[in-house]
Each structure stands twice: as C-alpha cells, then as structure tokens.
Amino acid sequence: MAIIERPASDTLTYSDMDAAVTATSSYGYLRRPVETTGWRSWAFTVDHKKIGIMYGVAAMVFFVIGGLEAGLIRLQLAGPEGTVLSADKYNQMFTMHATTMVFLFVMPMAAAFANYFIPLQIGARDVAFPRLNALSFWVFIFGGVFLNTSWFLGGGADGGWFMYAPNSDTPFSPSNGVDFWGLGLQIVGIASLVGAINLITTVLNMRAPGMSLMKMPIFTWMAFVTQMLLLFAIPVITVALFLLMFQRSYDATFFSVEAGADPLLWQHLFWIFGHPEVYIIVLPSFGIISEVLPVFSKKPLFGYPFVVFSGAAIGFVGWGVWAHHMFASGLGPISVAVFSVSTMAIAVPTGVKIINWTLTMWGGKLWFTTAMLFAVGLIVNFTIGGLSGVTHAVAPSDTQQTDTYYIVAHFHYVIFGGGVLGLFAGFYYWWPKIFGKCLNERLGKWNFWLMMIGMNMTFGPMHIIGLQGQPRRMYQWTEARAGEGFFNLGFWNLVATIGTFILGVGILVFLYNAIFQHRKEPAAPIDPWDARSLEWLTTSPPKPHNFDRTPTVHALDEVFHRKYEDVGEGDQHEYVLRTSLEDLVLEEERHADAHIHLPAPSYWPIVLAFALPIMAYGVIYTAWLIALGAAIAIAAMFGWALEPADAEPSDFDPPATGGESSSKELANV
C-alpha cells in the first residue's frame, strides 16, 4: 500500500534487545529523491496530481502534432489533384494522425483526468500504486516519442491506423514505419495496462468511508468502466502487435497468405480491441459532462443508476459488436446479420445517456459557462454521430458507406464531438481546481464557438462527400469524379478544409488562454461553480495530501448536501445555503488527521520506462540494443525493489506547530 501509517519515530526499536537499526538506511546507498522544486520534483514524482498534469501537458503536445497532421491532410484534399503531400507522405500522415489522436491524445488526456480526479473524487490521498502510476506515465511518454521518431528515421507508418494485413507486411511497407508503429503501440499499451490495474485497484479499495459504489461520483464510475475495458482490450491488441512484430522482424507467417494464413485474422484481432477502444475514448468524456451538467443545472444527474448501468452495459456489449467494422470484408450474411443486430442493441444504452443528460437540464437552473457550453455541445454533436452510426449499423447500408468520408464524418462526430468536447468541458470545469485560477471565460466562449463551427464545417460536409462516393485514405481526388451542382465534391472538400482551420484557430485560442491568459487571471474562489462532488472539499489546488481529514461520505453529491439544506416541507423543496465551501474546507483543516503519510518520490519508474524504447530500437536495428535495454530494465527493477520505503528521516518537514500531539510528517512530494 502506498499510504502507510508509520509510528511517530523513524527508528525501529525492538524491546527485547538493545540493537537499533534504522530501517530506511538499511538498504545501502539507494536513497529516494527528495526535491520539492525544479525538474526533479516532476521527473521523479509519484504524486497522482503532478502525474495527471504531466499526462495532460504531454497529451496536449501530441494533440498539436496530430492536429498539424490533420491540417496537412485537409490542405492536400482542399482541391483536386492536391500536391501538398506525396502519396507516400499522405499515407503516413493519415496513419499517424489517427494513431496520435487515439493513442497519444484522447487516451492519455482521459488518463490525465482519471489520475488527477479519481483519488480526489473518492477521498483518497493517492492512487493504490504511486510508483506504478509514475511508471505508466513515463512509459507512455517514451512510447509516444519513440513512435514519432519514425518521422526522422525513414518515415512514419503508412498502413492506416487499422494496419490491415497483409498490406502491413514488409514487401508492401518496406520502410521501418510500421515497425515503429507496432512497437510504439506495444509500449504505450503497457502504460495503459499498468494504469488500468492501478486505477481499478484504487477505485475498489481506497474509497473514503461511506462511499459505496452507488455513491461514487459519475466521472469516477465512467473512468472505472474505461479502465476495465482497457484491462481486457489492451492484451488483445498487444497480441496482434506482437504477431505483427514477428511477422515483420523475424519472418513469421501469421498473416502470409502464401503460407496458408487468412488475413482476416488480423482484422478480428484488431477490431476486438478496436471497438471497445471507441468506448475507452468516449466514456471518460461522458463522465466529465455527467459531472458538469448537474453542477451548472443545479440538479443531480437525472437517473444516476441508469447512467451508471448504461455505462457498464456499454462496457459489456461493446465486446460483441467488433465485426461491424468488417461488414464489407466478406464474412458471410449470417455473421453480418448477427453483428448488425448487436450493433443496434448498443445504441440503446447510448441513447439512455443522451436522454438522461437532457432530462438533467430539464427544469434546472442552467448557467452557461464555457464548461457547460462544451457539455451541451457534446450532447448535440454526439447525437448526430450516434444517429449516423445507426445508419451503418444497418449492414447493407454500411456496405455503401464504409471506407467513405461518411464514416470519417461519423466517427469524428463520435470521437471529436463525443470525446474531445467532453475533455474541453473538463478543462474549463476543473481548471480552477487544478491551478487555482479559472480560464478566461470570454476567450473560452470564443474557443467554444470557433471549435463548434469549425468541427461542424469540417466533419458535416464529409457526410455529403461520403454519400457522393469519395472513399477515405485517397491522397488525391479527381475532378472527373467530383460531379457538379450543390453536392459536388470540390465545394464541400474546400468547406471542410476551411472548417479545419477554423477549428485550429479555436484550439489556438484555448492554448493562448491556457498558457498566456491564464497567468493574468485572478485567483479563483474555492468554489467557483457551486460544485457538488468530493474533489471540491479541499483547497485549490489541492494540497499534496489531498484532504486534511479523510472525508466521510453520506450521499451522492456529498459537497452539495453539506452546503445546502432542504428547508421545504413535504413535496415542497426549498434549498438554502447553510455553509459556504470555504467554511467547510476550514473545518476540515481544523480537524486535520495526524500523521498523514505520503509515498516518497522515486528515481526508478523513469529509468525503467526508458529501457523500453531502447529495446524497441533494438528490435528494429540491432539485437545488441535489446540486451542493453534489458540490462537497464533489470537494473531499474532492482533499484525499484531496493529502494527504501521512505525518504531519509532528516529530509522530512519538521513537525507542524500548533497542535499538541498532531505532528504532521509530510514526505517531500
């Protein structure tokens, strides 16, 4: 366990003997880092909040990279016979755009929120395994950087993010791009898997007293379902990538048709992972807006148990629909019919969520902050994406739409409309919690409207382009097949490209707001939004130990019920503000726990993570690097194990003054 209540003295003494050996120094020379400032305090941190912020920053950097790739793709397609990119570069661009956005932006951004807010929402001091938490972050970052170094080492992967065999094999993709892709995603997969185990354990074991599962904040619930999906989905893609690695690097024949293999094997493996991946992408955002909507409607989430169970239902049914990505691949009508029907079935729990969000707002007292705008934007855009999804759950209809821009439109409405907008709602909603300052609301509204207009101009016309028969993944389209009149491809492609740049400007406004404007903003009040859930029951930004006193939970929306009292009678409800959040937090500080103990930082997660890309380069270039990487990994594992449980006693803060017996020992975080 991470949080260990230790006796007041650092020295282990044993009453039956005179010997006194200090436990922390008994492992030789390996000490734990103690820096509280500077780069070391970030590189070696195990604090879930710092790791969450680093996840967020890294994901944002990859978002910009993926966005630049998208911009280049749209520039290439703005007019007929585009020449901005060569065919080869274009293929790399759309492969890496999808890979970056899915694996290096949306998933880690969701991980950022999950890392930061799950412990805060359940009243815990940190996650269950803080060092593993640091490991997953560093593994992710090294995996992502490794993947992107392919740009400088012969070009990125060029087989599409779905990397269908046999087009992914060396004769068809001779550069090392696909190798980088397969190995990079294996590394990133380790990060996700470690993170999933960590967060599942945290949610199951570390909830504050009184917080039953059905009193858990909805974001934590959705993030929990997401981690469960990751736990089962990542091994599948890892197996597929492992086979691909052997196919390409060690002459295996898993996907070689001439050796009797069936290339559809890859498709099954990929989509058994790939479909749950869709829910991995959108569920955290669903959780975020399920927090945001009640706060700004001044009402609890309508049908909380239905939202929870529909999320869980999506988590289960999501495993039974993978072949709807393969309606055109010749599975035979029976399989197609089964998957067609099961795909329609999954629309039901998704519809339940939309209905519940709408009913949450119904009769509320709506306050349109930027966060709320993004949340409402999500409902609208995700509804469009969901309904276009129903049109190709109908398998025969799908055979006309799959692999066209109609599908591109559909999944961008789902992933951007249903995923990314939710993340932006989260930024605006939780920014004051994380940084103690609000994002500028005026810029925020610019940000929202530019993104809304931009995304609908970009992806809306793609419905038309797709139904007019323009396939995906074509580096050029030709005037000869563009048609004329209102539905002509030329006009709508140009509109989509212009939309992309409006969307880009919207995101630049956010970056300006977050990086520059943010500094000029005044300190935010402790309760800027009149919030409802447990993460607000502490200072902003939270102290390293999160809560001065471990809260005891009595209700869903604990903080709301602590603040407000229902003074109405019978069916008449009237809520009055009884205490402000400031007072509640001061109250907590007054009753602070004695001996709060936090895990100390560690050198080893980053060292162990660093070994992985070295081994991966070894697979591509020379086996000696594998040996080097393995040596570093083993050394790091020993370092990890031999590390003392705590920093040196002398590095501890002096006991807090004030209380008689309550001395606070905070490890250096």
Added chain:
Amino acid sequence: MITTGSKFLIGASVMAFVATLVYGLGQGGVLGTVGLASATAGLIGLATLNAILRDSNVFSDDDAPVETSSAAQHAPASSIWPLGFALGGVVVAVGLISYQPIVVIGLVALIATGGEWAVQAWAERASGNVDHNAEVRSRLVNPLEYPVGGAAAIGIIVFAFSRVMLWLSKTNTVVAFSVVAAVVVAIGFAIAYRPKIGIGTMGGVVAVGAVAVVAAGALAGLDGERDIPTFETTSVWQEEAILHPEEYRAGAEEGEHPAEPICESPEEFPEADEDVSQTVASKSGSYQVFLTEDGTLAFDVPGPVEQGPAGMVIPRSNPTNVIFRNESNEHRRLSLDLGTETVQIDEEDAVVRHQICTTLIEPGGAQLLTVEAPQPTFAVDGQVNPNGPGGEAGDGFWFYVPGVDTAKLELIVP
C-alpha cells in the same frame, strides 16, 4: 577494511579466474571453460554485491554493530539451499561422467541454490530483527526470483501440459482439456462463493494442481508422444523423381516406392500417402473437382452458372484452392499437368513436365490442391500433353487421375 565474507568471495573469484585461464588455455575443453567462466562471473557478481552492500549498513569501520546487529542474537533459520547446492554438485559430476547436457542442469542448480544460500546467510546477519531481515532478503532477491521463477513455472507447466496433450489420443485431448477447464471453473466458483477462504487452502489447491500437471507431464513424457504421422508432401516425391532420376530409379528397384513419379502413379507412396488427413479447411468459395463413380472428372465453381463442357477456368498467377472430392470406389489422387518447365538438373537446363497432385484419397474423402499457373494455356499450344486425352485435344493443362484413363478435365488459364 574488507569484511570476512568479501575476503572469501574475492579470493574465490580470483581462484576461479585463474582456474578458468589454466583450464581454458591448457585443456581447451569448451564445456569446462564455460563452466569455470560462469563460476568466475557468478563469484565476481556475489563479491561485488557483498562489497557494495557491506552486510547491510554494518560498515567495516563501525564497531557497534559487530555486537549489536549480529545474527548471533538469533540462531540461523533452517535452509534448504545447502541440500540443493550439494545436489547440484552431484548432478554436475554425474553429467560429466555420463551425459554432458546434464551438466548445464547441475550448473543452473548450483548457481541458483548457491546464490540463494549466500543471500540468505547475508540477510540473516543484516540486523537483529528477524522480520526486518526477511524483508531485506525479499527486496534483494525478489526482483530476480519473481520474473525468473514465474517464467520457469509457466514454462514447466506449459511443457508438462504439452507432454500430456501429445500423449493422449487426438479425441481424448479434447475430453481432457474440457475436463480440466471444467475443474478450473468449478474451483473458481467454489472460491468465489467462499470469499473468506484461507490463502493457505487456495495455495494448497493451486499447488496440488501444479504438482498433478507436472507429474502427469513427467509420466506422459517418459511414455512418449502418441503416434503422430508425419507427411511428406507429394511435391517432395515429385521433385525427387525429376531432379534425381537415377537415385529415384534405384529406389524403385529396391521396392522403396513405385516406379513412376508420384503424380503419375495410382499406387500408394510411403509417407506421402499413408494416413493422410482428410480434413479440408474450406475457405469461402472454393473450386471443386469430383472424381465420379463412372470414372470421369466433373467440377463445380462458386455461383450457379454452368461453365459448359470446355473445362475449368482459373485466374493466372494467383494461388487458387481446388478441393478434390473422390466419389469413386478406389483410392485415387488428383493430378494436374501444367505443361513443361525448365529446371536445372546437375547444373544443366532440362525441360521437364510441371505436375502437382494430391495424396491418395480414400473413397468419399477430399483434399485441397492449391493451383498456381504462371503461364496461360495458349503458351503450351502445339505441345502435346501426355496426360491429356491424347491426339489433337491433348495440348493445354489437364487434370487427370492416375489409373483412370477416362478421368480428364481441362484447366484453362487465360
């Protein structure tokens, strides 16, 4: 000042190194040199570890711990490592005398038990507290024990399980697997319904299971695998007949196999034709060729359209799966004559017939023949195909059945 333990280990390392040099340069035996070199490396590793860790934090210039932290306050715990170490030594000796690969097992046992022994001995002296010492030990060796032990355990279980599966007959493997899976599920349910079950009980169940698998694996391994037929493909025989005609003729004279090349022979060939598997992995939309009861070849292609009497058409240069179904009353093979090709025999170009065929199929059986024709039919216009129906119609590519003269079917490649 160097501690006693370090002195011993450093000395041992030096001795081992010298021994390696002497033996390696003098005797030059590979195994011995490698063994001694490994011992040197291991000893240097231990010496280094010991020197760095200095018996925990008992620094050599520190007087107090000599009395206070010595394990003298506790009797050493019981240990299995000396036993293992001795056993390893015996195994090495036995291996050197009898069968050298056993030496490797012995060396592994020596290194593993020796290492564990050394670590245990060291850890027991780390401090005066037994629990603390146990934790010290865990922290030092668990990072090695867990991955190595886990990999070894999985490897042993998998290997043992594979021995059992290979020992059972093909049908029984399915039964055995189902039973084992059912037992695992049942135990899982039992545990789930008794959440308070002790960790000892659970460990016991797992241990019994593991021992059972390993024991069964050992027994099955000793008894040997079931009789697994190995097949030579027909192409091996065909190549043999064409590339080494003289040896092939000699073999035929000695009665090892029939005289004709396999694709022209109605008779049974050893290894290629015995116990062939009749399962056909039916991929979607295959072409089919039937040998009918009255000794003619018929065919069927995907789709309802009749292809007329002319023959079966397949695309050029693309491996096409053709299922042969034997509906006659005899064991038969389907052969295909794809005209002539140029091969090198004894570094000279020779023009030979390009034939492929299935193995001998029993009545009612089926087998897949993958056909890839790189040349179009008209490339062999004017060359009479001896396996065609003869005369003018004899050019082109022909399916035929050795032993059934009436069974001819043209393959047309555009």
Added chain:
Amino acid sequence: MRDSETGTSLTDVNLPNARGRTMGFAALAAAGLFVAGCAQNAPQDTTDPAGESAQMIYDLSWPIFAIAGIVGVLVISVITFVVIRDRDRGQPIPEQTHGKPILEIGLTILPALILIGVAIPTVGTLMALNDYDDTECVVNVTGQQWWWEFDYPVQDGCGGITEPIVTSGQMVIPADTDVLIRGTSRDVIHSFWIPRLNGKRDMVPGRVHSLKMQADEPGIYAGQCAEFCGLSHANMRMEVVALNDGDFETWKANQLEDYESPIGEQALAGEAAFVANCSRCHQVDGITDADGVPIVSRPDLQVYPGAAPNLTNLMTRNTFAGASWDLIDQDRRDEVWNADPDEFGALYLAGVEDSWFNEIDLREWLRNAPLKKPMYADPLQLDETDGLYRGMPNLALSEDQIDDLLAYLLELK
C-alpha cells in the same frame, strides 16, 4: 437522387411497390434538390442506384436516414427548448430529484422498439443481397496493386463464352442481367465498389468472395477501390460498362478476334518495340515472334503480384493504368458518359479512334510511369520483394520508341 425522373423509372422496372416510398423521400429531399437544380451529382453517388442490388440497399437506407434525421431533429429541438427555457433567470434551486424510473424505462424501451423495427428489414435485405441463385453470368475479378483484372471464364452464362476473355480497368457486362462477381486478390486486400450498382465487398487474397451486380440500363458506372491498399490506393479505379445484349455479343466477338499484326510502318516498328520492352509483363494474345512462336509474358518473374494488365484489345477500353486516366479525350468522354442509354452501346464499341485519342496521358505514362502514378518501382528499394517491382517501372524509352508504341497500341482493338 440525380433527378426524380430516373428514380421513378427505376422503381417502375424493379420494385413497383417501392415507388410511393421513393416519391415520399424525393419530396423530403426536395429542398436539397431545389438547390441542386438539375446539375449532375458525382458518378459515385451512393444515393442514385442504377441496379437491383443498389436499389435494395437504397430502399432500406433512406427510411433509416429519415428516422435518424427525425430523431436527431427531435433531440436537438428538445435540447434547444430546455436551453432556452431553463437558463438561469434567477429561479430557485430546483428539486434535487434523481429521476423517475418509469420515465427512464419508457425512454429506454422506445429506442429499443425503433431499433427492432430497423433490424427486421435489415436482416431481410441482407439475405436477399447475398442470394446468388439467380445470377446468369460470371466474371472473375482479381485485384492487385493498383488495378483490377476482369476475366470471363468459359461458361454458358453471359450469352455463352467459349474462350476466356481477359481485360482490365473496365468490366463489361450485359445490362439488365444478374452478374456474379467472383473476386479475389493477388496481394493485399482490395475492395470492389461500384456505388450505383451495389455496396462494396473486400477482395481478400486466399479467399474468393462473391458479389451480385446488375445494371438496369446500358451505361458506364464509376467505381473505386475502397479498401486502403498501399501507395497508389487513390489511383485504383474501375468502371463497369453495361451494354445491351446485342452490343455485348459484339463486344465478346471483338475480344476473341484473332490477332493481326498492324500494317503501317510506324505501327510495325511499335510492335517490335512492344515485343522488346513490354511483352515481358504485358500479354497481347496472339502476338508471335518472327518464327511464329507465341510470345508469352511472364509477369510473375517481373512484378510482385505476378500479373500485369493484358493489353489485347486495349483500345476497346476507355481507360488505362487502373482506370486512372482516359484513352479518349475530354469531349469524347463527356459524350460517352452522358450518352442516352440507347446510343451508349454504339459510342462505347467505337473504342478509341485517332480523332479522339487522348495521347497526352498515355505518352506521359510511357515516358515515366512511376512519376505519373506512385508505384514501388525504384530498383534500389526492392530488397523486400527479391527485386520484383510493384507497378510499372520507368522503362527509359526514347521519344521515337514512344511514338512507335503509341501508333502500335492504337491498333489494338
């Protein structure tokens, strides 16, 4: 919907009972059409079916689009209503209700019922689309990087074919006939898709996939490989040409005519250049060397998928290089593509004549093929394929040779 007139005539022929629905949808889409005027939509328009299969898909799809549209408008209207009505105007804090289970269950069952209503016709259409029992003509379709080969096996169908016909780029079929496509691939997965005739079907190496296709009227129907298949995926196109029965017989007879060497001097020089430079990969059926021995191409020794387009009767086709470029000039192309169904056959069968020959693209192609269409044809980059090309390499022909070849190729019809 290109225009409602075509829509009605189609339904008259095939599905009389669908007429009303189609008309209904036409009315729904009237606004769009009003803006669109009478302009022509893209040739790969998925909402403009021209054959039975595509029509079945369309008849299934549009009501679902309509339902989805209605639901979408409803949901968004409700959200808009709530957003306007319940915005903060100082009203008291609402009741902290956690929901009404009955309402919840009702609102769960409602979408479920709608989806059941959608699922039943879906499965029915799916089975009908995959029923190949009534097909009367078989075409083998083989995809490879980055062109399609079509071969017509010997059969009783298609009005009887006695010798196989091989062509590429354009698949010629008899109109108003159910054609069975038996497709596979020589290298990676491709997808065969003629939007106005049927949905797409992946062509997977090692497997044979079937697809039914029929065109109600003679005409030319555009398609495009729809599964990403590598470098030049965008340049892998195909067209289906439907001819009425008489024209189809003419086309077949022409395809099977014996080869005759050209007469003109330049064309003869071109034939020699072809034999010297092209015939390693490209087959022209019937061409012989000086001794009368047929020249057999061996593309399997030169290119990775083992095939190159058969150029016999090249000039009866309108396109080359994966149907990416036209062999006829722009005016002629417009004429052929926009022809009246009755006149289409004659226009198509005229093939390529000197007066409308699009020499420019073919010349550029012969000059340096990989420059015009990205292909893996750099000899230095072929380690992974043991030196086999993927696509056509740059043959470094002289301008004279190209002139001769063009003269020769123009005779291949």
